[in-house]
């Protein structure tokens with residue numbers, strides 16, 4: 001069985017845990033510091049209840065709720081918490097993988113009583129970080145991910161043979177990961193409205209209407225595929241992170257902030273494993289650009305988020321669109337090598353020492369007191 005652990009309103013909950021005065025209040029996390037001229041990066045459940053969600057201009061959010069609490073995004077905090085949760089989950093002794101900054105997948109094999117384990121994990125996260133998670137349990141990652149949404153927030157749901165069909169019949173097809181609005185409407189036209197109707201379609205039918213993607217989709221739904229991102233824990237061929245927005249955004253600042261954050265997460269994992277990467281791969285999904293994917297290989301390998309971010313921006317320029325509307329995005333580094341070369345340039349050496357010092361301090365103190373990313377981010381968004 002697979003457990004899909006999805007943090008509830010992750011960024012907003014972290015801010016509420018740090019500052020208890022914000023608990024129970026409608027709160028938004030802005031993608032930059034100027035409260036009236038930015039975009040909602042995350043919203044607390046109290047704000048979501050008012051119809052406020054990520055991707056919305058903050059001005060609009062304040063017009064819905066003038067008393068809204070506002071905190072500028074603290075990327076360092078979120079990455080740190082995400083990595084600490086990953087470590088905590090690893091402690092349970094099962095193989096785990098990142099599905100997103102706030103989503104984790106765990107292969108619990110045939111552990112008896114998976115619901116008890118899920119409860120224990122949920123409590124462990126709550127005790128350590130004062131934030132909640134929702135957990136889905138199913139035979140593969142895609143169904144487990146779907147299950148995690150059923151009793152959100154702070155809920156657990158299991159999809160097993162006894163309840164699978166009955167539950168899938170109640171969920172619109174659009175809720176399945178990978179379906180989205182456009183494909184959802186397409187399915188709707190074909191008379192496929194629920195997850196169950198989709199689940200019951202034979203492989204050749206899905207292949208006929210969606211091509212190779214349809215076949216892959218069928219396999220994900222019916223096989224025992226364990227993780228969303230196929231990444232070996234021990235010797236990775238690539239290191240990547242991705243994120244899906246609740247709705248598409250064409251706000252360049254918001255999108256760039258996310259590319260920066262994902263680059264930072266990827267870079268930190270490369271450094272942790274003493275790796276450098278030559279190839280940066282960026283994928284973007286949006287209503288007009290479809291699935292845009294491109295990669296670029298450089299002669300100089302890097303594990304510096306600043307470089308990875310700028311390499312991503314160059315790749316993004318290849319979309320040929322000035323302001324592409326984006327729904328989901330991912331940054332992956334491949335072409336990995338051991339980071340054992342001697343730095344040739346003084347500047348390079350200086351940056352490496354700086355990064356090492358930052359990682360060391362962050363690892364020791366835990367909190368991200370030192371964080372070059374936000375400075376770079378602010379600069380890049382001016």
Ligand SMILES: [Mg+2]
Pocket residue numbers: 006007008009010102103
């Ligand atoms: Mg979440």
